Amino acid sequence: MTVLSPLSQSSPSLADWLCYIEQKHPQHQIELGLNRIRLVAERAGLQQLPGKKILIAGTNGKGTTARTLEQLLLAQGFSVGVYSSPHLLNFNERLRLNGQDVADPLWLDAFGFVEQLRADTELTYFEFTTLVAFRILCQLQPDFCLIEVGLGGRLDATNIIEPDLSLLTTIDLDHQDYLGPDRVSIGREKAGIFRHGVPAVVLETDLPDSVLEVAAQLGTQLWRSGAQYQFSQGQLWSWQSANHQLLQLPKPAVPQANVAAALMALELLQVLPDVGVLEKVLADLSLPGRMQWLSHQPAVLLDVAHNPQSAAYLASQLTELKGRYLKIHALVGMLKDKDCAQSLQCFDGLIDQWHLVSLPGARGATAEQLSAVFSDNSALCCYSMVQDGYQAALDALQQDDLLVIFGSFVTVSAVLALQMETEV
Template identity: 65%
Template sequence: MTNLLSPASQSCQTLTDWLCYIEQKHPQHQIELGLGRVLHIAQRADLHLLPGKKILIAGTNGKGTTARTLEQLCAVQGFSVGVYSSPHLLQFNERLRLNGEDVADPLWCEAFAFIEQLRADIELTYFEFTTLASFYLLRQQQPDICLIEVGLGGRLDATNIIDPDLSILTTVDLDHQDYLGPDRESIGREKAGVFRSGKPAVIGETDIPQSVLKYSQDIQAKLLCINKDYQYSVNETSFSWRGVQSQFEALPLTSAPLQNVATALTALEALTLLPSKQQTVQVLAELSLPGRMQWLNKTPGILLDVAHNPQSAGYLAAQLQFIKTEYARVHLLVGMLKDKDIQQSLAPFHDLADQWHLVDLPGSRGAQASMLLAQLPAQSHYCCYSDLESGYQKALLSMQPNDLLVIFGSFVTVSAVLALQKETDV
């Protein structure tokens, strides 16, 4: 390819250089939904034609855990697997995994240089640029299975330029209303845009919006719905899954939501990629995902979760009902973005918190601790902090050995604490 790198990008030598260049061209928080630009560029090098079996994963919550479950269940069978996901927690490289390993800097730099030349004078958003770079790498590496996590919505998301063999809709809840619509019906319709005519579509949402069902019927997608076409049941020590033709009993309980695990198993069954019972047990016994119900310590307890909207917060609060019985007091460290539904996200914790630690998040989207405080009951015990590091350190100092600290509210919050923990461990 003729060298068409812009003068600014020609100076990019490292991954940090490239990320700074892309961020300056189009900051991450600036979102422009639409497939026109990204598809036009992709078609210049067939980047939308990904290798192997392709699964496109949409949903308000649960995309990451569903993708990780699928990845592990495929890898244990000996398949090579590529996973594209966002956002990252600690480093950008996490956004593309190949056979369980984050893609190294040199490959990212090669991909960004290729996309920079390919795009010519067409402007791309940060997400579009990184999506095309990931698709370039997936085509280069040729994994057996590509797991692609939607960034925002579905219908107009850059990832939707591919033709998946199967689509997944994990859940539908209120989030990103400025882009996806004011209610579950409009949001559901946007997310259902990842479905394809005549192809399987696995739905993990228990309360499916009518817009999803109507669109599925209109395009004649092959729906597989939880509690209808597949289901799971739980007892004290294990759970069982029943798919369309297969079923597994006495599977180990896992920190990942079982709804997502059941959805992943059903998707693999539909693609005739279902692992054996023994392989499934092996995977679930060790299944975890950074930032999702992640324990940093047990005594005192320090638990991280990226819950940042009403649905994911409700799930976390429900889990805490069981976890808190092992601890004397519950501390909650919370930092959120101001475009989230703060009131409904904090409401499930009102009766769980003995002490709130509220922190300001930086940037134009970061909410001030005072905004969080305004949504708490008047009798709440709380402390407010101007930055997350001081809030985290003070929260740790206020704890007794038999206390529990739960950190949630945003990917920004969890990633910052993980970074602080990494510094401490070095």
């Protein structure tokens, strides 16, 4: 079947473009490699992003680390572009300029530009959208470009740029079909964002040897958590490096380890904010879908935790919250290519009632598949659709209960969409 380019239409919409590239190369058909995207990018210099570039890779924590960097830079008067994926509700979320999602007209112009630029070169969904975002960043010329790696690092489409600083968050088991079966191979792939002579901040404290080997081979100097910088945990916490010490900082709504890595990155780029700016930003720092309170009465908490490492962090936060609530309910939907069993086992003894939902599409796990993880089915309810499970979970909540929703971006985005419908 021939798929016609939206350029043949008089006024294509953003939805038209997304449908076109999805039909050309569905999102779930991942093809890692830099040859295609580099070939197209170099025709217009799209790999040469403006300003200072920070390339952010890792299994978890990329989004919150980028948000921290973004807000601390904006508070100092810099212009900031952030490229991230996936989105929760609208595709426009994938590119922010100065905290605002880029509007349709810029996307439409850039899609048309890249479609003509690629000529006969086939691009994956992510390669196409990455070039479109890079085209917009080249037009807008922000002072800083914060670029989240999509998958891995070494062969991810974003790795065509030359960063001024690389930032590696965490390394854990995820996407093993593409990155390798263990942390050693995954770490090697993620360390592919390192460059010779370019500083790299590393949040992960339990580094596999492969990361150190790549850094040594490339001549990359690492600034590591617990070594070149340290931080404490708690409601009031501290951070220090060889050159700075920051005390009595307010606890943010994002992981403190991610904030600590962001502070090290900013110091290396010589834009570390003063304490007053930092305190103000941390007090309001948040990111949709990450420890996000949908409401407080009833108490409903959202988090996109979808693998064992992120699930363990969410479980640690629920442990702190548990004493405030009579019961904790969980609404969970996951993708079947994730480690569902190990992720859900993180919540042993924390959840009083499970509401398991089936997710759509070829990658979606069914509620029954999730239920097989549990040896005791007495506190389980299964639903074929997210909306059915969400309504049932809300109906089951008592005044002093908490509902936590997690397992996938798909699950969280579906609930956010339902919430928006009820507010209209």
